[in-house]
Amino acid sequence: MVKKMMNKNELYRKALQRYGADAQLAKLAEEASELSAAVIRNLLCQGDERAMAEEIADIEIMIEQHRQNGMGQLIDFFKQQKLERLNQLLKDGGI
Numbered sequence: 059m060v061k062k063m064m065n066k067n068e069l070y071r072k073a074l075q076r077y078g079a080d081a082q083l084a085k086l087a088e089e090a091s092e093l094s095a096a097v098i099r100n101l102l103c104q105g106d107e108r109a110m111a112e113e114i115a116d117i118e119i120m121i122e123q124h125r126q127n128g129m130g131q132l133i134d135f136f137k138q139q140k141l142e143r144l145n146q147l148l149k150d151g152g153i
């Protein structure tokens with residue numbers, strides 16, 4: 059029998075309720091560190107793409123939670139600024 063899974067919004071809301079904002083922030087930092095380590099291992103040929111993809115999935119989940127929990131607009135604001143800067147750099151031929 060297949061159990062019905064909550065949708066993502068409900069999952070994220072319940073995670074915040076159960077663990078609290080500080081724990082979820084700490085988890086974001088933990089997952090960012092794990093992704094960093096996986097990228098370095100991959101670059102040093104001591105890891106694999108699968109492990110890196112798993113850590114990317116973890117960080118995406120934590121970012122989605124923080125978007126839902128009130129940071130979405132601010133993230134989008136900075137993301138747009140950074141995309142415009144990248145666009146300008148690429149147009150100018152800069153680094």
Ligand SMILES: [Mg+2]
Binds near residue numbers: 089092093112116
């Ligand atoms: Mg992880």
